[in-house]
Structure formats: structure tokens, C-alpha cells
Amino acid sequence: MLASSQPAYVLHSRAYRESSALVDFLTPQGRLRAVLRGARGKAGSLARPFIPLEAEFRGRGELKNVGRLDPAGIPNLLVGEALFSGIYLNELLIRLLPAEVPHPAVFEHYAMTVLALAEGRALEPLLRSFEWRLLDELGYGFALNLDSEGHPIAQAGLYRLQTETGLVPVGHLQPGVFHGVELLAMAEADWTIPGALAAAKRLMRQALAPHLGGRPLVSRELFMTLKEPSRD
Template sequence: MADLAFVLHSRAYRETSALVDLFTPQGRTRAVLRGARGKAGSLARPFVPLEFELRGRSDLKSIARLEPAGLAYWLEGASLFGGLYLNELLIRLLPAEDAHPDLFDHYAATLPGLAEKRPLEPLLRAFEWRLLCELGYGFPLDVDVHGRPIMPAQRYRLSPEAGFEAVETMQPGLFSGADIQSMAAADWDAPGALMAAKRLMRQALAPHLGDRPLVSRELFMGSVPPR
């Protein structure tokens, strides 16, 4: 029986093969695609829904079958960089062979939005948050670390391991309670909510990504023309 998958990344392996990172409902897995310069190799690219079968008994299995399971999502411009960013997050953060079927469904539902060029930031923030929660790194958006309700006029700092802590003195990287409430409600029309959500996700993801920069983020910044 074939499984569903999306290719996150592939690279040349030996003379005619490729090492392919696949995202499936059963988790992230890496396998060898032999004859990668043929028809199968043309399918081993991101944003194409696929059916695949693996064979072999070693840790590094081979792809026995790879076929399209739907139309490819054509991403370009900022949407392309957004898709590459999601793929890089999954490669960097999702443990191998760790099943997350709901996260897979969320990813599959995000790609049409990217292809249709819906507003990019809400799509990325929603996926980042789902990824954090799926991996057990989420935190409450309605109460602080002491269980007190988030107050709109209060300032908070984020402890990625615990959540929001109220502070009385100004310092870099704080969030207003009003912005946190807007993020909790996904109210992206509220002034400043999307900008605050971007800062929040960067702070929340940083401890798990480590010091190595994200290639997709650097590519996107390099593609933005100077003003």
C-alpha cells in the first residue's frame, strides 16, 4: 500500500541517485531514489503531493515507487520562499520517524494558500505555531506563567520554556497584552498583531533552531531589492 508524502529536500547521491527527505503522516524519513535523472527524479521536488513505497531492511531504505497524488503547487516569489522556509523548519525540527498526521494535514492545507498567494504572514505564523505545539514546545496565550489572565495594558516577556511573564520595566523584546490577545484570536487585522507574532515566533523557535541560520530566510532577505 502506497503512502502519501511531500518532498522536503533532495540532493545528489552517488552517480545517478538522490537522497530524498520525505514528509509523510508517519513522520519525516530519508530514502534513496535510484535513477534520479529519469521520470521519478522529476517528481522528487518540493510541493508535489506524492504516493510512494519504500523497500529494504536497512535504516536507509530505497524508494520503490514514486507517483503523483495530485497536481503540483506552483509557488513563486515570496510564496516560494515561504514554502522553502516551512520545509527547512520541518527538516531542522521534526525528529525522524516521529508521526504527526495533523501537522502533515496542516502542511498540505497551507500549500494551496501559498500557491494562491494569500497573505503570507498569517500562513507562516499559523504553521510555526502548529509545529511548536505538535513538538510539545507550545505555551498558553491566554494566561501568564502564574496562571493569571493576560491583561491588554500589561507588558510581557516570553520565556520559551514556560510562557509569558509580566514585567514592570521596559526592556527589549516585550509584548503587549493586547497583541498577545490578538494573536490568541488570530485577529490579524489588529494593528501590530502580525509584527508581534513574527517576533514571538522568532523568540519561540530560536532555542530549538540553535545558532545555525536558516538558509531560506537568508535567501529571502537576499532576494528583497534594496530601497
């Protein structure tokens, strides 16, 4: 049996058998799935998202056992839109991050993003930064200041995304294209440029879509449902 202690966050937890939970964890060593026994006790109270943890995992197979679970910092209290944003990040990681493949940079960026969400910082820049970092770490990234041929993005140019190759220049305005000035603003994370944040959201959706297997994100649908105005 292997045992390792490492920092962790819970991404998702669900009941398993009589008194256990099946938990997806994010660690520097990647995404791990483990059985947490006695989930109705003290350990179960820790098996919630956004709490910094120190966890010990045992076992050689894909399904580990939680040997120890301790708090490792102040819980990040997310409420309102920040909470749904955190749930969205967790779902992205479950859907995109391969099991047991180390991604320490993703873990560190996740920890910083969750803390920033808890501190009430602006949501959209945090989400776009996380999506971009995740794509890059998984090998799906592309340049924002160069087109697919390696030429500099022109401020006045128009571009569309080809997920296999990157940004391709187009000759005229058409649905789904991006203005060069928006792409250059994204490259510098300069969200003062009008339209840059909205364009970044569209770009990240296009970039993520092929890797989500055609299945919609539950967190995104739930968030949109809750934002719909009441019709009473």
C-alpha cells in the same frame, strides 16, 4: 524488508552517487530520508517540493529506499515570495521534525499551507499559523491567553517569553517584550489588530530559536538577501 505506501511531499533532494538522489520526505508517519534510484528519469521529475505524492518506502534502517513514487494531485506552483515561504517551511521541518516520529497533524497542516501559498493567500498569517502549530505538535507550545502562572493575559500588560515556562509579566517597557493586546490578538488569530502580525513574527522567532541549535536558517538569510534593494 518493510514496504509501506503513504502520501508524501519532498522537502529536499540532492544528488547521490551516479544516478540516484537522497531525498527528505514529509509523510504522516514523520520525516523520512530515502534513496531514489534512477533520479534522472520520470521519478526524478517528481522528486521536487510541493507536489502531492504517493510513495512506497522499503527498508528497516534510517535510510530507506523509494520503491514507488506517483503523483497524487495537482502540483502546487509557488512563485516569488510564496516560493521562498515554502522553502522556509521545508527547512523548518528538516531542522525541527525528528526522523520517523509520526506527526499526521503536521502533515495535514503542511498540505493545507502549501495549497494556500499556491492560491496566493496572505503569507504572514499562513507562516505564523504553521510555526505555531509545529511548535505545539513538538511539545514546545505555550498559552497565548495565559501567563506562565496561569493568570489571564491583560490587554494593557507587558510580557516577555521564557521558552521553558511561557509568557512572564514585566513591569515596564523593555526591548523584546510583547503587549497584552497583541498576544490576545494572536490567540484569536485576529490580524486586524495593529502590530499583531509583526509581534507574532518576533514571538515565533524567539520561540523557535532555542530549538534551531544556534544555526541560522539558510532560507531566511537568502530571502532577506533577495529583498535588499539593489545598489547599482
